[in-house]
Amino acid sequence: MKLQFKLEETDTLTKARLGKISYHGQEYATPMFMPVGTNATVKTLAPEELKEVGSGIILANTYHLWLRPGEDIVAQAGGLHQFMNYDGPILTDSGGFQVFSLAKPKDITEEGVYFKNHLNGDKLFLTPEKSIAIQNKLDSDIAMSFDECPPATADYEYLKQSVERTVRWAARGKKVHQNPNQMLFGIVQGGPHQDLREYSAKETVKLDFDGYSIGGVANDHESKEDMYKAFQYSTDYLPTDKLRYAMGIGDPIDIIEGVIRGIDLFDCVTPTRLARHGHAHTWHGNINVRNSKYKDVFEPIEKGCQCYACRHYTLAYIRHLIVANETFGARLLSIHNIYFLHQLMLKIRENIKNHTLLEFRDQFKQDFYGAKK
RNA sequence: GCGGAGUUGGUGAAGUGGUUAACACGGUAGAUUGUGGCUCUAUUAUGCGUGGGUUCGACUCCCACACUUCGCC
Numbered sequence: 001m002k003l004q005f006k007l008e009e010t011d012t013l014t015k016a017r018l019g020k021i022s023y024h025g026q027e028y029a030t031p032m033f034m035p036v037g038t039n040a041t042v043k044t045l046a047p048e049e050l051k052e053v054g055s056g057i058i059l060a061n062t063y064h065l066w067l068r069p070g071e072d073i074v075a076q077a078g079g080l081h082q083f084m085n086y087d088g089p090i091l092t093d094s095g096g097f098q099v100f101s102l103a104k105p106k107d108i109t110e111e112g113v114y115f116k117n118h119l120n121g122d123k124l125f126l127t128p129e130k131s132i133a134i135q136n137k138l139d140s141d142i143a144m145s146f147d148e149c150p151p152a153t154a155d156y157e158y159l160k161q162s163v164e165r166t167v168r169w170a171a172r173g174k175k176v177h178q179n180p181n182q183m184l185f186g187i188v189q190g191g192p193h194q195d196l197r198e199y200s201a202k203e204t205v206k207l208d209f210d211g212y213s214i215g216g217v218a219n220d221h222e223s224k225e226d227m228y229k230a231f232q233y234s235t236d237y238l239p240t241d242k243l244r245y246a247m248g249i250g251d252p253i254d255i256i257e258g259v260i261r262g263i264d265l266f267d268c269v270t271p272t273r274l275a276r277h278g279h280a281h282t283w284h285g286n287i288n289v290r291n292s293k294y295k296d297v298f299e300p301i302e303k304g305c306q307c308y309a310c311r312h313y314t315l316a317y318i319r320h321l322i323v324a325n326e327t328f329g330a331r332l333l334s335i336h337n338i339y340f341l342h343q344l345m346l347k348i349r350e351n352i353k354n355h356t357l358l359e360f361r362d363q364f365k366q367d368f369y370g371a372k373k
Numbered sequence: 374g375c376g377g378a379g380u381u382g383g384u385g386a387a388g389u390g391g392u393u394a395a396c397a398c399g400g401u402a403g404a405u406u407g408u409g410g411c412u413c414u415a416u417u418a419u420g421c422g423u424g425g426g427u428u429c430g431a432c433u434c435c436c437a438c439a440c441u442u443c444g445c446c
Contacts, residue, residue: 038408059407097407118409149407187407218406227406247407254406269408276410292401330410
């Protein structure tokens with residue numbers, strides 16, 4: 001059965017929204033943060049641990065699973081849920097981001113995109129139809145249209161023709177989408193430009209998707225201002241009763257600013273990647289656990305934090321694990337960081353309910369970034 | 374006791390009579406936004422065993438001493 005979204009409340013002071021996702025008898029509140037599990041695993045975490053830290057929807061990646069183990073293997077296993085033993089909702093990215101990260105502009109054609117296989121160098125060709133067919137087989141709950149994800153700072157003319165092509169690709173993908181239990185989202189592009197975002201949103205909405213994503217953000221060191229414009233200029237033209245998803249956004253302040261502009265879903269690799277690199281989120285900013293000043297700090301990463309890592313382990317111990325390159329260190333920090341972002345979303349939802357989101361943002365910004373930003 | 378070889382940073386080490394002592398690892402710090410766990414960036418010996426000497430100038434040449442190591446008695 002398809003996942004259901006119900007908009008429950010819209011903030012009176014901002015465009016922030018509270019909603020509920022229903023899925024096989026489970027309910028999840030939005031706005032929500034979704035951890036990324038590219039290879040059908042949120043790196044270092046077992047599904048039970050995802051539940052414990054408060055995860056709902058998680059991501060998996062079409063491109064990576066297409067190359068390895070192949071969508072047919074996943075289908076033989078009974079779909080992604082069976083294959084990876086996760087009974088919560090799963091969203092698959094379409095491979096569109098890999099157009100940005102792995103292909104060169106000259107490899108992008110109207111028909112599709114040529115890739116160099118990052119595993120063995122083979123030449124690959126991915127099209128909108130192929131991406132949707134793979135996602136149908138993976139049997140995720142939410143599939144993404146295959147889009148081009150150009151750098152946010154690309155010039156206007158390039159973005160214009162790219163946006164138009166992404167709309168055509170969305171239509172092609174929708175035409176071949178078959179899985180009745182799977183939502184399909186369209187993706188809004190257009191960089192920071194109001195007219196391109198408007199065009200992209202309106203044309204994509206005409207195709208009538210189950211939800212809408214905002215892509216092409218936070219991918220080329222564009223200014224925060226431009227990123228927030230991209231949010232605003234996209235949600236301005238999206239229907240209120242459908243989910244809105246900002247792709248790849250994970251900096252806490254960007255999440256808050258996104259919620260303020262009417263976005264419901266966020267995903268990011270940062271909690272797990274930062275963890276693997278030894279960094280931890282705290283309410284007073286990110287800390288580098290490797291720093292020698294933590295070598296004899298026999299306290300949790302954050303006092304009062306109720307995550308598994310903070311309830312049982314000290315900074316000194318986790319630092320030792322990270323410095324010694326032990327995987328348990330990355331696992332404990334991943335648990336902590338994902339838990340932190342879910343707690344952030346909880347606070348965001350409380351503040352929407354209390355109509356104090358703007359005050360919360362200002363206070364959070366001061367605590368988290370201090371004088372830095 | 375005699376003879377040979379050798380002493381350069383936390384480690385392994387390059388180096389030349391002439392400005393800032395190569396490189397690697399390690400350390401320290403930073404980056405990381407629809408994931409390669411990769412990686413990238415900066416920084417890390419005011420000093421070349423100790424003391425003299427030669428020289429305009431010595432880590433580099435000479436002498437003594439200390440220490441390490443190999444061989445012989």
